[in-house]
Amino acid sequence: MKFFATIPFVLGAALQAVAQVSDAAKAAELVADLKKAPTQVARLNILKNNRDWLFDYNAGVGTVRSAGGNSTLANVANFPALFANGMAMAIGHMAPCGMNSPHTHPRATELLYVVNGEIEAGFIEENGARFVSNTVTQGQGTIFPKGSIHYQVNTGCEPVTFVAALNDEDPGASLIAQRFFGLPPDVVAATLGDVGVKEVVNLATGIPDNFVIGVDRCLQKCNLKRGQQSKNQQQPRVDGNAFPN
Ligand SMILES: *[C@@H]1O[C@H](CO)[C@@H](O)[C@H](O)[C@H]1NC(C)=O
Secondary structure (H helix, E strand, C coil): CHHHHHHHHHHHHHHHHHHHHHHHHHHHHHHHHHHHCCCHHHHHHHCCCHHHHCCCCCCCCCEEEECCEEEEEECCCCCHHHCCCCCEEEEEEECCCEEEEEEECCCCCEEEEECCCEEEEEEECCCCCCEEEEEEECCCEEEECCCCEEEEEECCCCCEEEEEEECCCCCCCEEHHHHHCCCCHHHHHHHCCCCCHHHHHHHHHCCCCCCEECCHHHHHHHCCCCCCCCCCCCCCCCHHHCCCC
């Protein structure tokens, strides 16, 4: 019985996945047409429904969910009206003690606004740059310069919502841990001062999905346990970065 009871859910999830793929294909077609249009007026004629200018942050399009919360990014791939307008925007919902783990946006500076609660936000720029961090509370904002490695921790015991504007319609995101540990294990081991390839493999296979569950001092304060976290964002292994047998 249990098996049959799950069928509608599995089917529902599959249909949703199919719908998202076809939406993505439609959006890609629109962007291809927008690229050929010489002016913004011509682009308006391609995006001919008023609905083409509306993005629903509650619909689950552009959403990534994990143990530490969820984030939804409107970018040119899921909201073609952004094309040639030079910006994107994310809404993040962080669980208590949730953390947006260190990452960069290769093509955009980020201006982040805290809707409620309190976060700790830090960034580090290129070689030689000093570390910058702030406690950012409700109604305050902070900036992460383009290319900087940055993070936010919800240091409170309540969920936090933030709004992040990015000055490129395709800002991109590189999660530092996933990217670095996606390099050849012996290269990573040597970079870390010869820690050993086995240790690198252990570290690489432990990296949780973003948003992660954050720092111990918050978990202790809020009396929370780290718990299980999904691990689907790790770098796939191919010949060049394979784990040793
Ligand atoms: C993200 O999480 C918040 C808080 O739990 C929830 O209200 C919202 O619906 C979620 N967003 C999406 C798109 O799933």
